Amino acid sequence: MVILGFMLIPLVFTFIFGIVFGGQDEETLPRITLLTVDNDKSLISNFLSTAMSQGELKKMIELKPMETEEEGRQLLSKGKASALLLVPKNFGKDILDGKKAEVLLLKNPSEQFLPLIAEEITDTTTLILSSLLSVFSEEVDTIRGFIEMNKLPDTDISAFSVQVKNRIESISKYVFPPVISLQQETITEEGKEETGMISVHGYILPAMAIMFLMFICNVVFSDILIEKETKTLLRLNVSRMSMTEFIWSKIVTSALIGMLCTFFLMGLGVALFSINWGNLFSIFLIVLCLNILVAGFIAFLYSFIKTESQAGAVLSSVILIMSLLGGSMMPVDNFPSFIQQISKLTLNYWGLKAFLMAQMNESFSKLLPILIGMVLAGVLLSFASSYFIQNNLKRGLLK
Amino acid sequence: MLNISHLSKTFDTLKAVDDISFAIGDGEIFGFLGPNGAGKTTTISMIAGLLKPDSGKIQVDNMDLKSDIQKIKKIMGVVPQEMAFYEELSAKENLFFWGKLQGLGRNILSERTTYYLDKTGLTGRANEPLKKYSGGMKRRINLIIGLIHQPKLLLLDEPTIGIDVQTKLNIYELIREASEKGTTILYTTHNLKEAEELCHRIAIIDNGKILALGTLEELIQIVGEKDIVLFTGNFKTDLVSQIMLEFKDSEVLSISEEKIVLSVEASKNIPVILEAFFKAGLAIEDISIKQPNLESVFLKLTGKELRE
Numbered sequence: 014m015v016i017l018g019f020m021l022i023p024l025v026f027t028f029i030f031g032i033v034f035g036g037q038d039e040e041t042l043p044r045i046t047l048l049t050v051d052n053d054k055s056l057i058s059n060f061l062s063t064a065m066s067q068g069e070l071k072k073m074i075e076l077k078p079m080e081t082e083e084e085g086r087q088l089l090s091k092g093k094a095s096a097l098l099l100v101p102k103n104f105g106k107d108i109l110d111g112k113k114a115e116v117l118l119l120k121n122p123s124e125q126f127l128p129l130i131a132e133e134i135t136d137t138t139t140l141i142l143s144s145l146l147s148v149f150s151e152e153v154d155t156i157r158g159f160i161e162m163n164k165l166p167d168t169d170i171s172a173f174s175v176q177v178k179n180r181i182e183s184i185s186k187y188v189f190p191p192v193i194s195l196q197q198e199t200i201t202e203e204g205k206e207e208t209g210m211i212s213v214h215g216y217i218l219p220a221m222a223i224m225f226l227m228f229i230c231n232v233v234f235s236d237i238l239i240e241k242e243t244k245t246l247l248r249l250n251v252s253r254m255s256m257t258e259f260i261w262s263k264i265v266t267s268a269l270i271g272m273l274c275t276f277f278l279m280g281l282g283v284a285l286f287s288i289n290w291g292n293l294f295s296i297f298l299i300v301l302c303l304n305i306l307v308a309g310f311i312a313f314l315y316s317f318i319k320t321e322s323q324a325g326a327v328l329s330s331v332i333l334i335m336s337l338l339g340g341s342m343m344p345v346d347n348f349p350s351f352i353q354q355i356s357k358l359t360l361n362y363w364g365l366k367a368f369l370m371a372q373m374n375e376s377f378s379k380l381l382p383i384l385i386g387m388v389l390a391g392v393l394l395s396f397a398s399s400y401f402i403q404n405n406l407k408r409g410l411l412k
Numbered sequence: 413m414l415n416i417s418h419l420s421k422t423f424d425t426l427k428a429v430d431d432i433s434f435a436i437g438d439g440e441i442f443g444f445l446g447p448n449g450a451g452k453t454t455t456i457s458m459i460a461g462l463l464k465p466d467s468g469k470i471q472v473d474n475m476d477l478k479s480d481i482q483k484i485k486k487i488m489g490v491v492p493q494e495m496a497f498y499e500e501l502s503a504k505e506n507l508f509f510w511g512k513l514q515g516l517g518r519n520i521l522s523e524r525t526t527y528y529l530d531k532t533g534l535t536g537r538a539n540e541p542l543k544k545y546s547g548g549m550k551r552r553i554n555l556i557i558g559l560i561h562q563p564k565l566l567l568l569d570e571p572t573i574g575i576d577v578q579t580k581l582n583i584y585e586l587i588r589e590a591s592e593k594g595t596t597i598l599y600t601t602h603n604l605k606e607a608e609e610l611c612h613r614i615a616i617i618d619n620g621k622i623l624a625l626g627t628l629e630e631l632i633q634i635v636g637e638k639d640i641v642l643f644t645g646n647f648k649t650d651l652v653s654q655i656m657l658e659f660k661d662s663e664v665l666s667i668s669e670e671k672i673v674l675s676v677e678a679s680k681n682i683p684v685i686l687e688a689f690f691k692a693g694l695a696i697e698d699i700s701i702k703q704p705n706l707e708s709v710f711l712k713l714t715g716k717e718l719r720e
Binding site for chain 1 (some may be wrong): 460462495
């Protein structure tokens with residue numbers, strides 16, 4: 014019942030936060046600082062930059078043009094921005110020539126999800142502009158002529174306007190209102206894998222779930238103290254089962270229960286909030302690795318806990334503080350950079366990052382180091398706790 | 413079956429077990445008799461592998477506890493002083509759980525569960541959670557859990573504390589039966605009658621030391637033909653010591669301001685000792701005379717009574 018209770022809380026939180034923050038109240042979300050280095054300085058490259066600082070996007074993105082790439086990289090490495098957009102030379106010319114052109118987006122590694130959003134916005138913008146290019150392919154040649162002539166004759170402009178108007182009318186039923194209101198420029202990009210978007214629910218549910226996974230794991234481990242009090246642990250210890258086996262059975266049980274709870278929550282996340290968790294294989298590995306880490310971490314904390322009241326006070330505090338720092342309660346990007354560095358020491362940070370990457374359909378190779386890190390940390394903590402808990406428990410078995 | 417040699421254990425400054433040695437043969441019920449804090453539980457905990465001795469050697473069935481603890485655990489059963497089982501589970505479920513943990517198969521477990529529940533009169537309540545059981549019923553289950561795998565060595569730490577006579581007799585019966593089947597039993601108690609009734613041999617332990625060891629008859633010989641006489645009242649210890657110098661046949665076992673314990677031939681010496689005490693003005697409130705038995709042995713050895 015306790016575990017079921019802990020499972021329901023993240024759902025309730027997700028529901029409430031979804032209502033509060035899902036209503037497009039973007040002012041409450043952190044603003045993304047996006048640096049741009051325009052090495053092309055063409056009309057089209059300028060359109061690309063400005064496309065991302067128009068309308069609703071303006072509320073989310075603060076665009077900062079940089080003179081040089083080096084200057085931009087320096088600011089990025091200092092954590093002053095979420096991402097750096099590099100527009101190469103001849104970008105506009107390549108587009109007008111019908112060649113493939115690509116822009117480069119460098120993300121701030123110290124931030125958790127704002128760079129991912131910046132990437133999404135860039136992706137979406139380039140995708141929209143690419144689509145427009147294919148629709149207005151004939152008009153692009155005309156535009157190119159205007160640019161090359163460096164003059165705009167009224168008659169040509171008038172004819173061009175009629176042509177564009179007709180074209181817009183022919184496609185309006187498909188694209189109005191979202192595309193037309195945006196831009197009139199075109200850009201092509203190198204074929205990229207389709208990426209997903211993170212919804213408010215898609216952030217909050219895993220964030221909360223990780224925190225409550227620790228509480229669930231705590232319930233499993235608190236049995237050790239109950240068994241110590243009721244003397245069944247003493248009896249277990251004189252049976253064939255060794256204390257090492259007993260502690261490892263708790264760690265494995267805790268990880269398995271945690272996995273079941275996570276999958277259950279994720280299923281409800283899909284059913285109730287339409288969360289797209291991403292690739293199933295990646296998700297399975299994330300859940301597995303995360304729960305190994307959570308079980309190892311809570312087991313390690315139990316190395317220093319002697320009574321149930323200690324467990325209640327100490328563990329709850331540690332879990333809550335870790336969850337706050339690790340992004341379970343608010344996005345880590347909201348914190349000053351030094352706290353963001355501390356955040357990286359929490360399991361919430363890495364677990365959440367992995368979940369968000371999976372939702373963004375990041376490649377498995379990017380996810381793998383995080384998964385390996387979680388498993389290694391989990392296993393190391395489990396081994397350490399197996400040793401410490403034994404000593405701790407044996408001392409307390411006999412009064 | 414069990415060989416203990418020069419076993420010692422100290423907690424901070426307290427020497428809980430002080431260089432004790434004894435051996436118990438196959439099928440023997442060996443009583444470990446002493447007051448609370450004498451070192452009984454500490455000794456049993458070291459034999460069970462729960463505590464590491466400071467020094468000394470423990471051998472079970474010719475295996476060294478240090479190196480073969482896992483093998484020893486397979487042939488050992490332990491019944492702790494406290495009820496150690498899952499109260500939410502029924503008697504049957506508990507016996508199955510603990511039996512499986514000792515490596516018993518389903519069929520044999522089923523057979524033994526039925527047997528022991530029947531033997532202890534608990535068959536009718538086998539499926540009830542143990543939290544609904546009375547203290548005596550819980551004690552019986554506590555014992556059966558230690559017995560179910562029919563261990564070669566059974567360690568019983570005061571298994572009859574706070575129970576009624578009927579349950580006590582039932583537990584004695586189970587213990588005797590296990591002994592007859594070849595189980596060696598180390599039985600700690602502070603109950604003299606229990607030790608007298610049940611144990612083949614008894615070790616008297618106090619302050620971590622074994623003061624005497626032997627069969628009941630051998631132990632009684634320690635006090636010989638003399639009785640143990642206990643005076644309670646208000647005494648001046650120097651004065652009593654001086655008076656007792658005159659009675660060469662009597663032995664002073666202990667003197668305090670409230671109590672004097674003597675080993676004397678009561679019928680011959682008590683009247684004259686009493687007269688001497690009255691003449692000296694000592695205020696005697698009570699006199700009790702113990703015939704030679706385990707209680708008088710304990711009194712003689714420790715100078716104090718062992719009360720339940």
